[in-house]
Amino acid sequence: MRHPEPDPIEAGQESVWDYPRPPRVERVVKRLTIELGGETIIDTDDVVRVLETSHPPVYYVPVADFAEGALRPGGGSSFCEFKGAARYFDVYGGDERRPRAAWAYPTPTPGFEVLADRVAVYPAPMDRCTLEGIDVQPQPGRFYGGWITPDIVGPFKGAPGSSGW
Template identity: 50%
Template sequence: MAPIDSSEIEAARAGWHYRGAHRPPFAISPQPGQESVWDYPRPPVCVPDRRHIQIYLGDRLVADSGAAVRVLETAGAPTFYLPPGDIDAGCLRPARGVSFCEWKGAARYWHVIAGADTVTAAAWAYPDAGGRFAAIAGYLAFYCAELDCRVDGERARPQSGGFYGGWVTDEIVGPFKGEPGTSGW
């Protein structure tokens, strides 16, 4: 991977319109018991989450945790990171490729496997996350498009666009980045 030019990152950050300080007029107003992704901050934050998180591939329980960390960022559905000890390591195989987050650094990916079923590059981690993201260093997150990912029993839906790994549940409202017309967010 080519080195990231810090001046390019700073220039991109300077162009942000939304940083969680106020909801834009097009944001959905949350009802009691809901959160607006437009109230989440930018830069993002890590928040411990003790709800029951389960991830299945078919009938196989891949992960079962009560010690998740949610990463919350303006306009994005929360991403749940789970401690490695709460994940069935027999369901993971390293995948090729890396990506880079301006906050968390380089991500590594894993295929999720259960019997004859494989979901390619369905999990990722930031092994060297530091600073405000040290809480998720080595924790794994999962795309829920092809996995059954649950928060206290509610099946999460994937954040639109295929790139972001956020989990949409009934407790959050958007619109969410990744949906059509959101490329400027």
């Protein structure tokens, strides 16, 4: 299936259609926060992102930067052809629990070693996720964990009809 035409880009924006496949991982200078259950469970500027064609960036932050008890082992696992075997975490904040709402690659494949000891969080089940104080919108669909901000342009994988991209 042919991918759709990329949305127009304005100054200061990136198109997900300019991201590579296989994906690229890069360090960024941005403050990232996540709130759940009335608590800030992470507030850090130690951030890396993974960029892959048709996907909004996925942000990875150090496990050690999460609030005490915010991450607990969750059920299941998955495999990425590029990054390797993933494990899941349940995310806790206040009196709230979000099962399998975060994931990590404890032993990433070559080229993705920077992801070791880092975790990515699905923004949809969280109360609020921000980058540089800007609210994040979740990537469409239930499988992907991309973070959409006004500087990222699609269309994005995960929307209805995009499974063949």
